[in-house]
Amino acid sequence: MLKGTKLYSIFTGTCPVCQNESMYTSPNLYNPSKTQEMRERCSHCDTKYKIEPSFFYGSMYVSYGVGVGIAMIAFLLGYFIFELSRWNIFLIIAFISIFSLPIVIRLSRNIWINIFMDYDKEKDQKRQ
Incomplete structure (x- = not known):
């Protein structure tokens, strides 16, 4: 249903x-040894993922925003919905931040590469 949109590529990592x-x-x-390990090229359309050396350094800026967003959601839920103390909210945010790190890393890379590349319907149907 969402195929062909940037959201599909971002959330599926395709x-x-x-x-x-x-x-x-x-x-x-x-x-941990394979979280950031990417293919060099797509075997379907031959797209090169690393456009230039150190291309994914830019995703660090995206990961900051994603991490702050997750922490804000945890804070708002803890403070306004569950009415927890600030100390408990701090512990929950720390726990979520540590265990969501691999998700944030991949999601940030997916967002970063989707800023520079667009879906091409012709390349999608190339080998079908």
Whole structure:
């Protein structure tokens, strides 16, 4: 239903151009040695993921925003919905921040690459 949109590529981690293949070599987010390991190119449309050396350094800026967003949601839920103390909210935010780190890393990379690349319907249907 969402295929062909940037949101589909961002949340599934697929190639931003054809959206047919995962950009990552391992689907397991919590394997520390493979969290950031990406394929060099898409085997379907031959898109090169690392446009230039150190391309994904820019995703660090995105990850800051994503991390702050997650912390804000945790704070708002804890403070206004569950009426927890500030100390408990702090502990919850720390816990969520640590365990959501692999998700934030991949999500930030997906957002960053989707800023520079667009879906191409012709490349999507190229080998079907």
